[in-house]
Amino acid sequence: xxxxxxxxxxxxxxxxxxxxxxxxxxxxxxxxxxxxxxxxxxxxxxxxxxxxxxxxxxxxxxxxxxxxxxxxxxxxxxxxxxxxxxxxxxxxxxxxxxxxxxxxxxxxxxxxxxxxxxxxxxxxxxxxxxxxxxxxxxxxxxxxxxxxxxxxxxxxxxxxxxxxxxxxxxxxxxxxxxxxxxxxxxxxxxxxxxxxxxxxxxxxxxxxxxxxxxxxxxxxxxxxxxxxxxxxxxxxxxxxxxxxxxxxxxxxxxxxxxxxxxxxxxxxxxxxxxxxxxxxxxxxxxxxxxxxxxxxxxxxxxxxxxxxxxxxxxxxxxxxxxxxxxxxxxxxxxxxxxxxxxxxxxxxxxxxxxxxxxxxxxxxxxxxxxxxxxxxxxxxxxxxxxxxxxxxxxxxxxxxxxxxxxxxxxxxxxxxxxxxxx
Ligand code: EPU
Numbered sequence: 203x204x205x206x207x208x209x210x211x212x213x214x215x216x217x218x219x220x221x222x223x224x225x226x227x228x229x230x231x232x233x234x235x236x237x238x239x240x241x242x243x244x245x246x247x248x249x250x251x252x253x254x255x256x257x258x259x260x261x262x263x264x265x266x267x268x269x270x271x272x273x274x275x276x277x278x279x280x281x282x283x284x285x286x287x288x289x290x291x292x293x294x295x296x297x298x299x300x301x302x303x304x305x306x307x308x309x310x311x312x313x314x315x316x317x318x319x320x321x322x323x324x325x326x327x328x329x330x331x332x333x334x335x336x337x338x339x340x341x342x343x344x345x346x347x348x349x350x351x352x353x354x355x356x357x358x359x360x361x362x363x364x365x366x367x368x369x370x371x372x373x374x375x376x377x378x379x380x381x382x383x384x385x386x387x388x389x390x391x392x393x394x395x396x397x398x399x400x401x402x403x404x405x406x407x408x409x410x411x412x413x414x415x416x417x418x419x420x421x422x423x424x425x426x427x428x429x430x431x432x433x434x435x436x437x438x439x440x441x442x443x444x445x446x447x448x449x450x451x452x453x454x455x456x457x458x459x460x461x462x463x464x465x466x467x468x469x470x471x472x473x474x475x476x477x478x479x480x481x482x483x484x485x486x487x488x489x490x491x492x493x494x495x496x497x498x499x500x501x502x503x504x505x506x507x508x509x510x511x512x513x514x515x516x517x518x519x520x521x522x523x524x525x526x527x528x529x530x531x532x533x534x535x536x537x538x539x540x541x542x543x544x545x546x547x548x549x550x551x552x553x554x555x556x557x558x559x560x561x562x563x564x565x566x567x568x569x570x571x572x573x574x575x576x577x578x579x580x581x582x583x584x585x586x587x588x589x590x591x592x593x594x595x596x597x598x599x600x601x602x603x604x605x606x607x608x609x610x611x612x613x614x615x616x617x618x619x620x621x622x623x624x
Pocket of ligand 1: 231325327328329330366532576
């Protein structure tokens with residue numbers, strides 16, 4: 203999925219004012235899938251208006267879910283006429299997060315045909331842990347070159363140990379286990395705020411999940427779940443991207459509608475770099491700070507430093523004094539974008555595919571770029587905003603997958619950025 207529009211940025215300006223954070227992509231999409239577990243109406247508030255949400259709404263609409271947009275950022279989903287036979291295979295195969303559908307589908311139907319999820323530029327994105335989990339719950343899985351066929355006589359509770367922490371793996375098996383027969387133990391689960399918010403929503407609507415917020419979940423299956431109103435939490439990755447932008451551009455910027463509790467490790471790193479800031483209940487004010495000191499970054503599952511913030515923070519490190527080792531531990535292909543930073547004037551050496559050594563500070567110069575994925579894409583926007591001259595970014599569909607109203611938000615704080623439709 204691409205589009206021909208591009209962003210054109212005149213860089214080098216400091217920014218000033220207030221920038222607000224939207225609802226979390228990685229919670230909104232999960233809740234929208236969870237609606238399929240009930241036949242009641244779900245009302246979702248603070249939904250970000252982004253391409254990933256639009257794609258999922260298309261998938262759900264094809265499945266027979268009635269979608270009613272009440273007003274901006276508020277949707278009602280009515281799954282009463284949901285029919286799994288109408289799964290749009292082509293769309294699902296292109297849209298990675300659709301893998302979550304397997305949870306509600308296998309929880310409620312005995313045979314499901316599902317396309318292979320594609321890889322993507324940040325790594326291979328295998329689904330072996332999903333498959334192993336479903337097998338433990340009594341599902342047989344056959345595979346041909348295009349599809350998986352999943353069959354069961356109804357899901358059985360089971361003990362499922364994740365050899366490695368997986369966010370959507372945890373969520374998908376949770377969505378399945380809430381309606382399975384008996385008790386399921388999920389061991390070594392992801393503890394991202396979005397995963398916890400999903401579990402809390404399910405519990406509020408009749409599920410029996412114990413251990414929410416810990417690494418072990420005990421789930422007692424139930425026959426029926428309700429749906430209700432739910433508000434999407436602030437997007438901590440969007441907030442972190444704006445933090446990196448504010449610090450890298452030496453700006454005074456207040457980031458509002460965010461939850462600083464979800465940003466504790468990134469905020470601690472910024473403090474250690476010498477960033478001056480004021481942290482409120484749901485806002486963070488960054489004060490222009492000079493002579494930032496470089497430091498090492500190692501990505502880690504929550505509450506560690508998020509892989510999704512690695513690229514924006516790498517751009518920030520190009521403006522700090524000293525050497526910085528960036529170690530990407532989650533995805534094997536998530537540092538190749540550093541090549542574009544070098545083309546703009548950064549000094550980055552790739553030690554191996556998952557580690558780069560960066561020496562700063564360096565001035566960046568505007569360039570023509572193409573966004574390979576969402577987070578490398580926002581890193582390009584930040585780099586363009588601090589660079590001298592003009593930066594053009596193509597393939598911005600990748601950026602609009604996850605950042606609501608980005609251009610308007612940036613313009614409002616003084617950025618010179620426009621979207622050009624070719
Ligand atoms: N993995 C396997 N086998 C599996 C599942 C995962 O080997 O069956 C590996 C992955 O290849 C990766 C690691 O486990 O090396 C962790 O991946 P995880 O499953 O946690 O990633 P994900 O659930 O596919 C979600 C977010 C990503 C975010 C990661 C890590 C959604 C829709 N996506 O992906 O978000 O980077 O967790 O926090 O929730 C983004 O927003 O830009 C984005 C990519």
